[in-house]
Amino acid sequence: MSTEPRNQAMAHALNQALRDELDTDPKVLLIGEDIGELGGVFRVTDGLAKDFGPTRVVTSPLGEAGIVGSAIGLAMAGYRPVVEIQFDGFVFPAMNQIVTQLAKYRHRSEGRVSLPVVVRIPVGGGIGAIEHHSESPEAHFAHTPGLRVVCPSTPQEAYSLMRAAIRCEDPVIFLEPKKIYWGKGPVDRSAGAAPREHLDRARVAREGDALTIATYGALTATALGAADELAAEGTEVEVIDLRTIAPLDHETVVASVRRTGRLVIAHEASQSGGIGGELAARVQRDAFFELEAPVLRVTGYDTPYPASRLEEEWLPGLDRLLDACDASLAC
Amino acid sequence: MEPTLDLRAALRDMILARRVDTEAIALQRQGELGLWPSMLGQEAAQVGAGSALRPRDVVFPTYREHAVAWCFGVDPVQLLGLFRGTTMGGWDPAERGFQLYTLVIGAQTLHAVGYAMGIVRDGDVGTGDPDRDRAVLVFLGDGALSEGETNEAFVWAAAQNLPVVFYCQNNQWAISAPFSVQSRVPAAQRASGFGFPGVQVDGNDVAACHAATEQALAQARAGGGPTLIEAVTYRRNPHTTSDDDLRYRDAAENDHWRDLDPVDRLRTALLESGEIDDAFLAEVAAEEQELAERLRTGCRALPVPSHDDPFLHTLHTMTPELARQREEHLALVAAGEEDRA
Numbered sequence: 001m002s003t004e005p006r007n008q009a010m011a012h013a014l015n016q017a018l019r020d021e022l023d024t025d026p027k028v029l030l031i032g033e034d035i036g037e038l039g040g041v042f043r044v045t046d047g048l049a050k051d052f053g054p055t056r057v058v059t060s061p062l063g064e065a066g067i068v069g070s071a072i073g074l075a076m077a078g079y080r081p082v083v084e085i086q087f088d089g090f091v092f093p094a095m096n097q098i099v100t101q102l103a104k105y106r107h108r109s110e111g112r113v114s115l116p117v118v119v120r121i122p123v124g125g126g127i128g129a130i131e132h133h134s135e136s137p138e139a140h141f142a143h144t145p146g147l148r149v150v151c152p153s154t155p156q157e158a159y160s161l162m163r164a165a166i167r168c169e170d171p172v173i174f175l176e177p178k179k180i181y182w183g184k185g186p187v188d189r190s191a192g193a194a195p196r197e198h199l200d201r202a203r204v205a206r207e208g209d210a211l212t213i214a215t216y217g218a219l220t221a222t223a224l225g226a227a228d229e230l231a232a233e234g235t236e237v238e239v240i241d242l243r244t245i246a247p248l249d250h251e252t253v254v255a256s257v258r259r260t261g262r263l264v265i266a267h268e269a270s271q272s273g274g275i276g277g278e279l280a281a282r283v284q285r286d287a288f289f290e291l292e293a294p295v296l297r298v299t300g301y302d303t304p305y306p307a308s309r310l311e312e313e314w315l316p317g318l319d320r321l322l323d324a325c326d327a328s329l330a331c
Numbered sequence: 332m333e334p335t336l337d338l339r340a341a342l343r344d345m346i347l348a349r350r351v352d353t354e355a356i357a358l359q360r361q362g363e364l365g366l367w368p369s370m371l372g373q374e375a376a377q378v379g380a381g382s383a384l385r386p387r388d389v390v391f392p393t394y395r396e397h398a399v400a401w402c403f404g405v406d407p408v409q410l411l412g413l414f415r416g417t418t419m420g421g422w423d424p425a426e427r428g429f430q431l432y433t434l435v436i437g438a439q440t441l442h443a444v445g446y447a448m449g450i451v452r453d454g455d456v457g458t459g460d461p462d463r464d465r466a467v468l469v470f471l472g473d474g475a476l477s478e479g480e481t482n483e484a485f486v487w488a489a490a491q492n493l494p495v496v497f498y499c500q501n502n503q504w505a506i507s508a509p510f511s512v513q514s515r516v517p518a519a520q521r522a523s524g525f526g527f528p529g530v531q532v533d534g535n536d537v538a539a540c541h542a543a544t545e546q547a548l549a550q551a552r553a554g555g556g557p558t559l560i561e562a563v564t565y566r567r568n569p570h571t572t573s574d575d576d577l578r579y580r581d582a583a584e585n586d587h588w589r590d591l592d593p594v595d596r597l598r599t600a601l602l603e604s605g606e607i608d609d610a611f612l613a614e615v616a617a618e619e620q621e622l623a624e625r626l627r628t629g630c631r632a633l634p635v636p637s638h639d640d641p642f643l644h645t646l647h648t649m650t651p652e653l654a655r656q657r658e659e660h661l662a663l664v665a666a667g668e669e670d671r672a
Contacts, residue, residue, distance in 0.1 A: 069438065070442075073442040
C-alpha cells in the first residue's frame with residue numbers, strides 16, 4: 001500500500017474506505033438501490049460489485065425499510081452491513097426501522113446484541129437538485145438515543161471516519177454532504193481507520209482566539225473561508241468541525257469558547273429543534289461566565305428546502321456567516 | 332414427507348402453554364403485570380409451527396407467540412418481564428435463536444429476511460446436511476399483512492429465494508378490525524403475487540399446522556425458497572388485558588370458536604383413539620400446577636433492573652454527556668432513597 005497521500009475526491013475516498021473494509025473483513029457487505037453495476041447514483045460504490053460480487057455488494061429492491069430492516073437481520077446473523085440510502089429525502093420510509101428497531105435493540109437486549117450497521121445517506125443542498133434531494137435530516141437521528149451520527153468535511157475525514165464507522169459496534173448514520181462529493185483533498189490510506197474516539201470527538205480545523213465557529217460537513221469549508229477573510233482584517237477565528245453530531249462533542253467547543261468568549265454555530269438544517277440549539281444550551285451551561293456575546297446561529301430557515309433557483313441565498317453562506325461573526329464581535 | 336408430530340407431546344405442550352397464558356392473565360388481574368396479550372385459542376397454530384423447528388432454526392416472533400417460545404425452550408417466566416416492566420426484552424436472543432418479541436407490527440418480517448440473507452451467505456442452506464441447513468420462521472398476524480414492511484419482506488424473500496417461512500396466524504381480528512378490513516382475499520393467496528407458495532391450513536388443527544410448517548421449513552432449508560402459511564384461527568380473548576372486545580364483536584362469534592377449541596379437539600380425539608387416557612391427563616394436570624406455581628413465584632422474583640441500566644445499554648461505549656446525565660440521575664435516585672429511609 002502506498003503511504004503517499006493522494007489527492008482524491010470525497011466520493012473516491014469513500015469508495016476506497018468501503019473497498020478497504022470489504023477487503024479486511026469478510027463480514028462487511030453493502031446493500032442499496034443501484035449500488036451494483038451502476039456504482040450508485042453518486043458512484044460511491046463504483047467498481048465494488050465487480051470486484052466483490054453480488055453477494056457482498058447487493059443491489060436491493062426499491063424499499064428503504066427493506067434496506068435497513070434486512071441490514072438489522074444481517075447484523076443479528078453476525079454481518080456488518082453498510083447500506084446506502086439513495087438520497088436524504090428517501091430515508092423517511094426507513095425511519096421506523098431506524099428509530100424503533102436499529103436504535104433500540106442494544107437496550108432491549110440488555111447490551112447482549114450489537115447491531116453494527118452503517119446507514120450512508122447523501123445529504124444537504126447546494127447542487128441544484130429537485131425536491132427531496134437537498135435535505136438535512138441530522139436532527140431526527142441525533143434526537144434518537146442509540147444512534148451515532150457522523151458527517152465528514154474532507155476526503156481524509158470521510159475515508160478514516162467511514163472505516164471507523166464500519167468497525168463501530170453501534171449503529172452509525174453516516175451523512176455524506178453531496179456538495180463536497182467531488183471536492184478534492186489529500187487522502188492518506190496508511191492512516192487506516194480513524195481511532196474509535198474520533199467518532200466521539202470534534203476536530204479543531206483552524207486555531208484562533210477571537211471567536212469560535214462550530215459547524216460540520218460542507219459548511220466547514222465556508223467557515224474556513226470566513227476565517228480567512230477575518231484573518232485579513234486581523235481577527236483570528238477558531239473553526240471547529242464537529243465531525244460527529246451524535247454524540248455531540250460540546251467539550252471541545254466549550255474549551256474553545258473559554259478562550260474566545262464568542263460562538264457562532266452554523267448548519268444547513270433548519271434552525272428550530274436543530275443541533276445548534278442543543279450545542280448553544282450546553283455551551284451556556286458550561287461556559288456562561290466566559291461568554292462575551294450571545295451564542296448566534298446561522299442556519300437554514302424554518303421552511304421546506306426551497307426550489308433550487310432560490311437555494312444559493314437560502315443556504316447559510318459566507319456573507320451570513322461573516323455578518324454573524326461581526327455581530328458577535330461587536331458585542 | 333411423513334409428518335413427525337407426536338400428538339401426545341403436542342397436547343401436553345398446548346395444555347401447558349395455555350396454562351402460561353391463563354396464569355399470566357391472572358397475574359395481570361392481581362396487578363403483577365401491566366398488560367398481557369393472550370393467545371387463547373391459538374395453541375394449535377403455535378405448537379404446530381413451534382414443534383416443526385430444529386434447534387439451528389431461528390424464530391422471529393410478534394408479541395403473542397407464547398406457545399412457540401414454550402416449544403423453543405424459552406423459560407416462560409422470562410416472557411413476563413416485558414409485561415411486568417422489568418425489561419424491554421427478557422431473554423438472550425442468541426442463546427436459542429428465539430428473537431425478542433416485536434411490538435411494531437410487521438417490523439420483524441424484514442429482520443427475518445436479513446437473517447435469512449445471512450444464512451445464505453454462511454452457506455448454511457441446501458447442503459443436504461441436516462445438522463447444517465437452517466431456516467428462519469417469522470410470525471405475523473392478519474393485521475401485519477397490510478403493513479408496507481411485510482410486503483417489502485415478501486418482495487425481498489421472493490427475489491432472493493431466501494430460506495424464510497412466513498407464518499401468518501389469521502386470528503380474524505387486528506384489535507378491533509376484522510380480517511375484511513385488511514384483505515379481500517385469503518392471506519395465503521397473497522403469496523402467489525409475490526412468486527412463492529401460499530398455504531392455508533386449519534389453524535386449530537395442530538397436525539395440519541405442523542405438517543405445513545415442517546414441509547415449508549424443509550423446503551426453505553433445502554434452498555427451495557420462501558412459503559407463506561396462513562393458519563386460520565381465532566383470538567378468543569380480547570387483544571390484550573386492556574382491550575374490551577365486546578365493543579366490536581359479537582359474543583356469539585366467540586362461542587362458535589369456543590366449540591372449535593383446539594385443545595378440547597385434540598384431547599377428545601386422542602381419548603377416543605386411545606392414545607391417551609385419564610392417567611396421562613392427570614400427569615399433565617400435575618405438571619400444570621407445578622408450572623403455575625413456578626410462574627407466580629418467578630414473576631414476583633423477576634429482578635428490577637438497576638437505575639443504571641438504560642444508560643449502560645444505549646451505546647456500546649457511554650458518551651461523556653450521557654455519563655453526566657447518568658451521574659445526575661443516580662444521585663437523584665440515591666437522595667430519594669435516603670429521604671424515604
